[in-house]
Amino acid sequence: MGEAGAKRDTIAARREARAGDARARRRQEIVDAAVLAIEELGCDAGLGAVADRAGLPRPHVYRHFTGKDDLDQEVASYASRLLSAWIRPSLTARGTPPEVIRGVIGRVLRWAVDHPNLYRFRVRLQPARAVPELTDAAVAYLRAAGYDLRPPDHVVASVIGMVDAGVIWWFDHRDDLDIESLNEWLAAQVWLVLADMLERIGRPLDPYAELAPALDRIS
Incomplete structure (x- = not known):
């Protein structure tokens, strides 16, 4: 040429x-x-x-x-990215497992309060879709505690689905439960799920142990 x-x-x-x-x-x-x-x-x-x-x-x-569904899915994915960016600062906190979980969920709830329609839309279009940062953070905290494992996909989906369902319920029942109580309840349930997962593999985690994430596992 x-x-x-x-x-x-x-x-x-x-x-x-x-x-x-x-x-x-x-x-x-x-x-x-x-x-x-x-x-x-x-x-x-x-x-x-x-x-x-x-x-x-x-x-x-x-x-x-290509159509309405293509646009809707892109909007839902963008909403997930916005949520991921919002919660990222909470993924390096030190604390006991229940404290760390409570802090992350609290951050999610604050975003949901500020963006209720967008949160509903994300859940409607992409139910129980994992937020990558949350999974990476779980790996980082577990690694810091001496666990070289990644929560199974069905456990991650269960946790995300439970939090999303709790938030959607709360949108329609705000007079029945304040947001701090919702945070406490969701955090307790998520901890039970994760603790049960570790118990089942014979590696229980002390709920009073203070953890800090292995930061190289969080991008």
């Missing part, structure tokens, strides 16, 4: 990269608009509300997504 051909290929590659970046930006702008619509109007916010907030004609939204 001559110098002129190589130059044309380089220019074409740059144009394609810029076009790809522009498509990615527009796609994210639509996701951001959908998040705003859900936060303001609820989980059933329509495409028109999303398009209005994105500053696009309604048909143009589907130039960037």
Whole structure:
């Protein structure tokens, strides 16, 4: 290939990269608009509300997504990433296992209070989906306690599902239970599940032992 051909290929590659970046930006702008619509109007916010907030004609939204389900799944995944970023600071705390669990769940609850519609939407679209940071944190804390293991997927799904179900219930019954009591109850139940898991493999964990995570296992 001559110098002129190589130059044309380089220019074409740059144009394609810029076009790809522009498509990615527009796609994210639509996701951001959908998040705003859900936060303001609820989980059933329509495409028109999303398009209005994105500053696009309604048909143009589907130039960037294959359909409503594609957009909804991307919004739910983005909500999970927002939640992950929010809880990350709580994943390096020192404390006993119940204290650490209570702190993480408390952080989840604070995000849920601030974003109730988005939390409902995430749970509806991706029920019991694990938050990677939580699993990594569990591995890090267990490693610090001398356990080289990863909680089985069914245990992780059970814990996440229980917390999500508790939060969704609380949204509809706030007068029946204050959020601090919900935090205490959920933390106690999660601890029971994890303690039972360790008991079953013959490696019980002292609930009064102070733990600090092995930070190299948390990205």
